[in-house]
Amino acid sequence: MHRWHALDTTATLDRLGTSPTGLSSDEAERRLTEHGPNELPRPPSDRWWWRLLRQFHNVLLYVMLGAAVITAFLQHWIDTAVLLAAVVINALLGFVQEGRAESALDSIRAMLAPRARVHRDGRIVDLPAADLVPGDVVRLVSGDRVPADLRLIRVRELRVDEAALTGESVPVDKTSHPVDADSELGDRRSAAYAGTVAVFGQGDGVVTATGVHTELGRINALLAGIPKTTTPLLRQIGRFARWLAVVILVAAAVTFVLGIAWRGESPAQMFTLVVALAASAIPEGLPAIMTVTLSLGVQRMARRNAVIRRLPAVETLGSVTVICSDKTGTLTRNEMTVQKVLCAHHRIDVGGIGYAPVGALTAGEGTVVDRASVPPLDLAVRAGVLCNDARLLDVDGAWQIEGDPTEAALLVLGRKAGLTQQDAEHAWPRLDVVPFESEHRFMATLHRADDDVHERIFLKGAPEKVLAACTHQLEKDGSRTVVDTAYWSTRATETATQGLRVLALAYRDRDAVGATLDFEDAEHDFTLLALVGIIDPPREEAVVAVRECHRAGITVKMITGDHADTAAEIGTQMGLGIGSRPVTGAEIEALDEPALRRVVADTDVFARASPEHKLRLVRALQENGHVVAMTGDGVNDAPALTRADVGVAMGAGGTEAAKEAADMVLADDNFATIAAAVREGRGVYDNLKKFVLFMLPTNGGEALVVIAAILFQLTLPLTPAQVLWINLATVSTLGLALAFEPTEASVMRRPPRPPTESLLSAFFVWRVAMVSVLMMAGALGLFLWELESGTTVEVARTIAVNAIVVAEMFYLINSRRIEGSVLNREGLFGNRYVLGAITACIGLQLLYTYTSFFQTVFGSAGLTLVEWAKVLGVGLTVFFVAEAEKWAVRRIRARRAES
Numbered sequence: 043m044h045r046w047h048a049l050d051t052t053a054t055l056d057r058l059g060t061s062p063t064g065l066s067s068d069e070a071e072r073r074l075t076e077h078g079p080n081e082l083p084r085p086p087s088d089r090w091w092w093r094l095l096r097q098f099h100n101v102l103l104y105v106m107l108g109a110a111v112i113t114a115f116l117q118h119w120i121d122t123a124v125l126l127a128a129v130v131i132n133a134l135l136g137f138v139q140e141g142r143a144e145s146a147l148d149s150i151r152a153m154l155a156p157r158a159r160v161h162r163d164g165r166i167v168d169l170p171a172a173d174l175v176p177g178d179v180v181r182l183v184s185g186d187r188v189p190a191d192l193r194l195i196r197v198r199e200l201r202v203d204e205a206a207l208t209g210e211s212v213p214v215d216k217t218s219h220p221v222d223a224d225s226e227l228g229d230r231r232s233a234a235y236a237g238t239v240a241v242f243g244q245g246d247g248v249v250t251a252t253g254v255h256t257e258l259g260r261i262n263a264l265l266a267g268i269p270k271t272t273t274p275l276l277r278q279i280g281r282f283a284r285w286l287a288v289v290i291l292v293a294a295a296v297t298f299v300l301g302i303a304w305r306g307e308s309p310a311q312m313f314t315l316v317v318a319l320a321a322s323a324i325p326e327g328l329p330a331i332m333t334v335t336l337s338l339g340v341q342r343m344a345r346r347n348a349v350i351r352r353l354p355a356v357e358t359l360g361s362v363t364v365i366c367s368d369k370t371g372t373l374t375r376n377e378m379t380v381q382k383v384l385c386a387h388h389r390i391d392v393g394g395i396g397y398a399p400v401g402a403l404t405a406g407e408g409t410v411v412d413r414a415s416v417p418p419l420d421l422a423v424r425a426g427v428l429c430n431d432a433r434l435l436d437v438d439g440a441w442q443i444e445g446d447p448t449e450a451a452l453l454v455l456g457r458k459a460g461l462t463q464q465d466a467e468h469a470w471p472r473l474d475v476v477p478f479e480s481e482h483r484f485m486a487t488l489h490r491a492d493d494d495v496h497e498r499i500f501l502k503g504a505p506e507k508v509l510a511a512c513t514h515q516l517e518k519d520g521s522r523t524v525v526d527t528a529y530w531s532t533r534a535t536e537t538a539t540q541g542l543r544v545l546a547l548a549y550r551d552r553d554a555v556g557a558t559l560d561f562e563d564a565e566h567d568f569t570l571l572a573l574v575g576i577i578d579p580p581r582e583e584a585v586v587a588v589r590e591c592h593r594a595g596i597t598v599k600m601i602t603g604d605h606a607d608t609a610a611e612i613g614t615q616m617g618l619g620i621g622s623r624p625v626t627g628a629e630i631e632a633l634d635e636p637a638l639r640r641v642v643a644d645t646d647v648f649a650r651a652s653p654e655h656k657l658r659l660v661r662a663l664q665e666n667g668h669v670v671a672m673t674g675d676g677v678n679d680a681p682a683l684t685r686a687d688v689g690v691a692m693g694a695g696g697t698e699a700a701k702e703a704a705d706m707v708l709a710d711d712n713f714a715t716i717a718a719a720v721r722e723g724r725g726v727y728d729n730l731k732k733f734v735l736f737m738l739p740t741n742g743g744e745a746l747v748v749i750a751a752i753l754f755q756l757t758l759p760l761t762p763a764q765v766l767w768i769n770l771a772t773v774s775t776l777g778l779a780l781a782f783e784p785t786e787a788s789v790m791r792r793p794p795r796p797p798t799e800s801l802l803s804a805f806f807v808w809r810v811a812m813v814s815v816l817m818m819a820g821a822l823g824l825f826l827w828e829l830e831s832g833t834t835v836e837v838a839r840t841i842a843v844n845a846i847v848v849a850e851m852f853y854l855i856n857s858r859r860i861e862g863s864v865l866n867r868e869g870l871f872g873n874r875y876v877l878g879a880i881t882a883c884i885g886l887q888l889l890y891t892y893t894s895f896f897q898t899v900f901g902s903a904g905l906t907l908v909e910w911a912k913v914l915g916v917g918l919t920v921f922f923v924a925e926a927e928k929w930a931v932r933r934i935r936a937r938r939a940e941s
């Protein structure tokens with residue numbers, strides 16, 4: 043193993059057979075076959091047989107297996123066979139459902155695969171990090187996750203957070219110079235290791251190790267952020283199901299003992315009874331179907347471009363009360379077009395929209411302006427094109443950009459004014475750069491002037507920043523005069539008030555002093571050239587989504603780095619903060635915590651805010667009792683994203699650091715996607731609730747039938763085998779159908795769910811009890827009635843079984859709405875899975891009732907039409923009573939809302 047950190051850069055490149063400009067694609071491909079992909083092996087997913095075996099690890103199945111053994115001793119072979127079949131089918135169902143949940147999450151993991159910027163064939167391209175090979179040269183930019191182990195060969199103030207690897211929380215300053223061969227991992231400043239995060243600056247590094255050969259691979263730490271298949275709600279339900287199982291088992295044991303000791307029943311008879319009781323009452327399918335519901339929800343969100351990184355976020359989304367969103371690119375389109383250039387006492391309008399460089403520069407009454415005849419315009423256009431890291435590409439007549447859209451807009455301006463990037467750069471080659479950072483709001487570049495004696499610095503950034511660095515301004519005639527700060531401030535405010543993003547452009551000449559540019563160099567003695575006004579139209583779908591959020595009781599707050607007036611105008615167009623002034627970052631800084639809490643309560647637009655402000659805003663909102671979703675894209679947004687209840691990162695424009703801190707990633711960076719995710723989140727929660735509300739009464743009803751029979755010493759209305767049949771025939775078909783319930787249209791018309799709301803509320807217990815009793819009364823009543831009227835016990839039992847199953851079918855339709863009516867087309871027929879499940883269930887019941895095989899196994903018997911009518915009567919009763927109860931609940935709620 044080489045000690046790459048101690049080698050100098052040339053030796054490193056030589057040994058790796060590469061150059062500062064990286065590898066060719068062919069060579070990279072060859073190396074990829076040799077070294078394998080740059081991935082850590084996934085935690086070995088369990089073998090299928092192990093996953094299958096694990097399904098048997100379940101209290102109920104233990105009970106049933108035990109019962110099967112005992113019935114075998116008693117030579118009740120049919121019971122034994124049915125019990126064993128039930129065990130196997132239950133385990134298989136669990137197995138299939140778990141598999142389905144897993145594969146849903148797998149496809150989502152793939153969407154989150156990291157990418158890297160790599161030099162290939164002399165160009166920098168964006169590739170999946172898995173394609174990296176030793177010898178590749180990688181470009182690291184602040185916010186990137188280091189994709190492989192690198193020996194740094196060029197470093198520009200690069201700082202890397204290595205906490206993931208070394209536990210050291212202070213970012214490390216990197217260098218390209220070799221360090222001592224014996225240095226510990228944390229001291230190898232010339233290397234950057236896979237899994238750490240660049241938090242500042244920029245650098246190039248050559249890949250020295252990939253995949254399992256990296257330090258991360260060696261310490262065998264697995265990639266963070268792999269979603270786990272559980273959430274607080276699922277755990278709550280799992281605990282509840284286990285608790286219920288134990289209670290039922292204890293109750294069964296007591297019944298068993300009482301039956302023998304008190305009533306003098308035979309142990310064999312009592313035993314079958316008790317097994318039937320346990321099998322009917324324990325909600326064994328609950329956790330498995332809940333997991334499926336959740337992963338289906340996650341899949342639905344992914345289809346809508348919202349990729350969930352942490353499963354609990356699905357639930358939290360449903361209770362979000364505030365969404366804090368960035369402006370640029372999320373609420374707006376991030377398709378920037380320069381509309382105005384303001385030189386001293388001279389305004390130029392720019393025609394055209396979008397990135398196609400067609401449009402004229404005009405002044406006054408539409409007179410076309412010649413750039414060359416207006417010195418400040420000429421220099422401003424040059425400054426915009428040169429102080430720029432974007433690219434404008436003509437791809438078969440369609441204009442595309444690479445890099446920052448604000449900068450691309452300046453390239454388009456250049457073209458419209460007749461200046462290409464190539465020509466500009468040829469005339470004034472760049473020597474150095476201070477890149478743009480949101481915190482500082484400016485960018486500066488250093489260029490060699492024609493005469494070799496001077497260097498020229500171009501500065502572009504937020505007007506107040508640039509103005510503060512200016513002493514002079516360039517007049518229309520080319521003369522320099524003392525800068526008129528008041529004039530420029532007024533122009534900047536005017537432009538911003540129209541909703542335009544304003545940038546100021548300035549320059550400064552200095553003696554050639556060594557081709558490097560520092561922060562301080564960009565702070566004094568500049569000459570102001572012009573202001574440019576850039577339009578970034580709101581996304582129409584975001585405007586709609588904001589309205590939808592408001593209807594759903596969710597407050598939307600816009601947090602932007604832009605000028606207060608721009609923010610106010612865009613806010614107004616979006617329906618945010620209308621009529622009130624935005625609060626600025628500087629104002630936030632002046633507020634203490636209690637004051638900030640008051641301010642956030644009634645401000646919707648925050649301007650000139652930087653990432654640190656976001657963190658304080660999240661905290662203040664949370665202290666006010668809100669559940670907060672917060673968007674972010676930069677490295678410095680990570681703390682706010684982590685702190686928020688739902689951190690939302692941008693997938694297209696965001697850094698890896700932000701994605702890693704987030705719970706959800708937006709593939710399209712679009713605000714409307716957040717609203718869609720909230721809608722789905724509410725839908726998933728609803729579906730979980732609906733499923734539990736369906737499942738518990740079906741178990742409860744059966745259990746009550748058996749308990750009542752024991753208590754009143756009646757003939758048993760359901761044999762153990764029949765109870766198991768009902769469970770198998772209904773839970774696997776009917777219950778599962780609810781997992782596919784589409785999100786209700788009305789979810790975004792009600793307020794967010796209180797975060798403390800428990801699923802198992804008083805209303806919930808009432809509903810479960812009511813339906814359980816109804817089902818029990820129907821089945822037991824019919825059974826006794828039939829016995830009274832002299833039919834055989836087989837027919838009476840077949841009626842009882844069918845009564846329960848038919849009641850469940852009807853109640854399944856009730857369960858499609860928790861409180862809403864289903865007495866409409868959508869309610870009755872809106873879910874084809876429900877209709878399919880009911881059809882399947884009817885088929886099974888007909889087999890059960892009429893085929894001789896089932897009649898032998900389960901002791902069922904054919905029914906007459908009159909008997910079916912009675913069965914149907916029970917189903918309809920359950921259905922209409924449940925609808926009447928919902929109607930009453932709605933009335934009560936409406937009354938309460940009125941008073």
Ligand SMILES: Nc1ncnc2c1ncn2[C@@H]1O[C@H](COP(=O)(O)OP(=O)(O)OP(=O)(O)O)[C@@H](O)[C@H]1O
Pocket residue numbers: 368369370371446448449478479480481483484485502503504505543544545601602603604605
């Ligand atoms: N590439 C750039 N070069 C120089 N200055 C810039 C550049 N981009 C933006 N600015 C200036 O910095 C300010 C803040 O920009 P910033 O990128 O932080 O806001 P934003 O992140 O685009 O907005 P939002 O927070 O809504 O996404 C802008 O108003 C502009 O004046």
